[in-house]
Amino acid sequence: xxxxxxxxxxxxxxxxxxxxxxxxxxxxxxxxxxxxxxxxxxxxxxxxxxxxxxxxxxxxxxxxxxxxxxxxxxxxxxxxxxxxxxxxxxxxxxxxxxxxxxxxxxxxxxxxxxxxxxxxxxxxxxxxxxxxxxxxxxxxxxxxxxxxxxxxxxxxxxxxxxxxxxxxxxxxxxxxxxxxxxxxxxxxxxxxxxxxxxxxxxxxxxxxxxxxxxxxxxxxxxxxxxxxxxxxxxxxxxxxxxxxxxxxxxxxxxxxxxxxxxxxxxxxx
Numbered sequence: 001x002x003x004x005x006x007x008x009x010x011x012x013x014x015x016x017x018x019x020x021x022x023x024x025x026x027x028x029x030x031x032x033x034x035x036x037x038x039x040x041x042x043x044x045x046x047x048x049x050x051x052x053x054x055x056x057x058x059x060x061x062x063x064x065x066x067x068x069x070x071x072x073x074x075x076x077x078x079x080x081x082x083x084x085x086x087x088x089x090x091x092x093x094x095x096x097x098x099x100x101x102x103x104x105x106x107x108x109x110x111x112x113x114x115x116x117x118x119x120x121x122x123x124x125x126x127x128x129x130x131x132x133x134x135x136x137x138x139x140x141x142x143x144x145x146x147x148x149x150x151x152x153x154x155x156x157x158x159x160x161x162x163x164x165x166x167x168x169x170x171x172x173x174x175x176x177x178x179x180x181x182x183x184x185x186x187x188x189x190x191x192x193x194x195x196x197x198x199x200x201x202x203x204x205x206x207x208x209x210x211x212x213x214x215x216x217x218x219x220x221x222x223x224x225x226x227x228x229x230x231x232x233x234x235x236x237x238x239x240x241x242x243x244x245x246x247x248x249x250x251x252x253x254x255x256x257x258x259x260x261x262x263x264x265x266x267x268x269x
Contacts, residue, residue, distance in 0.1 A: 007090040009083045012070035016060035016087045019052035026055040027120050028093035032084060034102030037189035039065030047251060050259055060087045064189035075196040081110035088118050097266040099123035103193055106202045113208035121266055122213040126221055126248050128228040130201040141198035148186030156181035165220040165247035206235045213239040214265040223248035
């Protein structure tokens with residue numbers, strides 16, 4: 001059964017879904033999306049039901065998505081983390097297992113650092129600790145910021161080319177690739193996310209994370225280079241590392257491997 005709720009956080013009305021697993025006593029799993037105004041529906045639409053076969057799954061939509069409204073303006077990691085914290089508290093399911101993908105990775109890291117009482121286990125997927133100092137990342141996000149208002153088609157192609165491995169794109173073929181280019185339009189909300197991506201720096205929070213952490217990288221990631229995710233893992237106090245032979249959106253390319261990695265980690269006591 002899936003229910004939809006809304007919680008107020010500062011000037012935002014944050015929407016989230018609870019996918020309940022009947023009879024489950026396992027900790028709830030909170031899945032936090034990455035960049036894009038479609039939010040949780042696009043990111044977790046295929047995976048949330050799979051996880052919900054064994055545990056309650058919570059999928060929030062943060063500021064910048066179509067479903068959550070706020071006053072606009074620049075986003076911060078701390079502000080989005082406050083929204084995740086409010087969702088966990090409103091759902092009344094903590095402590096939870098908390099997973100963040102891409103932009104969601106630094107956000108959930110901030111949650112774990114600031115509220116260790118709410119996080120049992122932490123999973124960081126295709127994440128990074130800081131943008132400044134990595135000229136590849138800085139230029140990629142600057143390119144997206146420039147392309148978005150000028151050429152939505154070029155923006156979508158750039159995101160697709162960096163989001164998926166070359167082998168995967170060739171495997172699915174032209175028709176499906178053309179559909180992928182439409183999945184992340186450069187809406188104002190998406191561009192707010194990209195602006196935050198260009199300013200990420202959570203290095204000061206990493207030593208504060210107490211929860212056992214699994215860091216998952218895509219070995220062919222052309223959005224967040226795998227070296228960045230490896231460095232994130234190395235800077236965490238209690239972390240294990242796994243690498244999937246895939247691009248940035250690794251759970252689209254290798255869903256069974258991803259489900260197995262996360263399932264085994266969050267099932268540990």
